[in-house]
Amino acid sequence: xxxxxxxxxxxxxxxxxxxxxxxxxxxxxxxxxxxxxxxxxxxxxxxxxxxxxxxxxxxxxxxxxxxxxxxxxxxxxxxxxxxxxxxxxxxxxxxxxxxxxxxxxxxxxxxxxxxxxxxxxxxxxxxxxxxxxxxxxxxxxxxxxxxxxxxxxxxxxxxxxxxxxxxxxxxxxxxxxxxxxxxxxxxxxxxxxxxxxxxxxxxxxxxxxxxxxxxxxxxxxxxxxxxxxxxxxxxxxx
Amino acid sequence: xxxxxxxxxxxxxxxxxxxxxxxxxxxxxxxxxxxxxxxxxxxxxxxxxxxxxxxxxxxxxxxxxxxxxxxxxxxxxxxxxxxxxxxxxxxxxxxxxxxxxxxxxxxxxxxxxxxxxxxxxxxxxxxxxxxxxxxxxxxxxxxxxxxxxxxxxxxxxxxxxxxxxxxxxxxxxxxxxxxxxxxxxxxxxxxxxxxxxxxxxxxxxxxxxxxxxxxxxxxxxxxxxxxxxxxxxxxxxxx
Numbered sequence: 001x002x003x004x005x006x007x008x009x010x011x012x013x014x015x016x017x018x019x020x021x022x023x024x025x026x027x028x029x030x031x032x033x034x035x036x037x038x039x040x041x042x043x044x045x046x047x048x049x050x051x052x053x054x055x056x057x058x059x060x061x062x063x064x065x066x067x068x069x070x071x072x073x074x075x076x077x078x079x080x081x082x083x084x085x086x087x088x089x090x091x092x093x094x095x096x097x098x099x100x101x102x103x104x105x106x107x108x109x110x111x112x113x114x115x116x117x118x119x120x121x122x123x124x125x126x127x128x129x130x131x132x133x134x135x136x137x138x139x140x141x142x143x144x145x146x147x148x149x150x151x152x153x154x155x156x157x158x159x160x161x162x163x164x165x166x167x168x169x170x171x172x173x174x175x176x177x178x179x180x181x182x183x184x185x186x187x188x189x190x191x192x193x194x195x196x197x198x199x200x201x202x203x204x205x206x207x208x209x210x211x212x213x214x215x216x217x218x219x220x221x222x223x224x225x226x227x228x229x230x231x232x233x234x235x236x237x238x
Numbered sequence: 239x240x241x242x243x244x245x246x247x248x249x250x251x252x253x254x255x256x257x258x259x260x261x262x263x264x265x266x267x268x269x270x271x272x273x274x275x276x277x278x279x280x281x282x283x284x285x286x287x288x289x290x291x292x293x294x295x296x297x298x299x300x301x302x303x304x305x306x307x308x309x310x311x312x313x314x315x316x317x318x319x320x321x322x323x324x325x326x327x328x329x330x331x332x333x334x335x336x337x338x339x340x341x342x343x344x345x346x347x348x349x350x351x352x353x354x355x356x357x358x359x360x361x362x363x364x365x366x367x368x369x370x371x372x373x374x375x376x377x378x379x380x381x382x383x384x385x386x387x388x389x390x391x392x393x394x395x396x397x398x399x400x401x402x403x404x405x406x407x408x409x410x411x412x413x414x415x416x417x418x419x420x421x422x423x424x425x426x427x428x429x430x431x432x433x434x435x436x437x438x439x440x441x442x443x444x445x446x447x448x449x450x451x452x453x454x455x456x457x458x459x460x461x462x463x464x465x466x467x468x469x470x471x472x473x474x475x476x477x
Binding site: 141145149157158 | 450457
């Protein structure tokens with residue numbers, strides 16, 4: 001589902017999922033949350049995390065096969081809501097992680113799956129492959145208020161409109177123009193190496209992880225407000 | 239005033255204006271709001287609306303002659319406040335419209351006219367012969383809060399400052415750079431046709447209008463709070 005490797009100061013989170021599309025169900029989400037807990041527990045000054053995946057998909061959203069494999073529509077709705085709750089817990093874990101985070105997006109990320117790269121501080125992406133796709137409108141689904149707040153923290157104006165209201169499968173270069181990704185690279189090796197290097201450069205700054213996380217939460221103030229993640233008062237260290 | 243035409247899946251709202259002027263007074267406001275109600279009532283999946291105008295002006299903002307023709311200072315203020323209320327209703331109607339909306343801005347837009355253009359999902363503009371001009375500062379009129387919230391949602395940073403605080407008459411190319419408009423065209427026919435084509439392309443996606451409107455409201459969360467538009471929970475129709 002995922003693996004966490006430590007390489008010097010870097011935590012490398014590899015998304016493998018249970019299937020080719022790396023779809024998210026409570027089990028997969030749980031395993032990613034555990035990995036983040038471990039990274040948090042072992043973090044020191046100068047830690048950083050980079051999330052990678054291999055092959056065609058980064059993450060294609062919720063495991064709808066699992067959601068729909070129930071007796072009733074009501075139960076399917078419950079499974080969907082539960083998946084959404086688990087995703088929200090994952091976002092919280094990322095946003096509270098006491099170290100810089102980089103997502104190296106090698107393949108497609110859609111729907112709920114797109115939230116994962118976006119909850120990293122930095123996103124590097126392939127130029128030649130992979131799209132980000134918010135498909136809620138196509139599916140006839142309203143985007144939950146909490147996630148609209150999440151997207152509003154990441155982007156605004158015409159870029160926000162193009163991300164959520166236009167049914168677009170958006171490639172790296174366009175996402176770069178929209179300010180949603182930070183850089184694009186050719187090839188799987190290209191993007192993963194770039195992600196690692198970026199994480200490494202950030203780690204060298206040896207920032208206080210707790211302070212880093214608290215400042216980061218300020219970038220997501222509306223979202224954090226809705227979740228009730230209070231900002232902690234930090235005594236002046238020096 | 240204005241007219242609403244149905245062409246296949248498209249609603250075409252034509253701002254015809256009065257005597258070559260396109261100023262927002264109670265009559266024009268009422269007629270646009272009615273037109274939007276009709277479009278909403280007749281909307282289906284795959285509807286879209288494009289607003290067009292002809293001639294020199296897209297919309298020149300409030301009819302200040304009408305406001306100032308009042309008998310007293312008090313009545314003048316009342317008339318102005320009435321127009322503000324109407325503009326709020328107009329913005330509300332556009333933001334709740336259950337279909338994609340495009341403004342094909344053929345001529346000049348000032349003050350309330352800029353608000354009108356920008357409450358569409360997409361704005362196309364003439365490269366020349368058309369400016370966006372927030373004239374409020376030059377006239378000594380404060381921009382009321384709901385419309386500030388609209389601008390804050392649409393545009394940020396130095397572009398927002400340049401639109402609101404600099405008394406600029408912003409031409410097509412500049413508006414494009416500022417992220418205010420989607421594309422610019424030479425000629426009235428080109429911009430109007432481009433608007434119709436874009437509306438058509440968006441209509442072909444056959445999105446659920448209600449879902450579209452709810453997601454759109456999420457782009458304007460602050461504005462929706464100010465206008466008191468609650469979000470409707472939508473049951474998942476298909477997973």
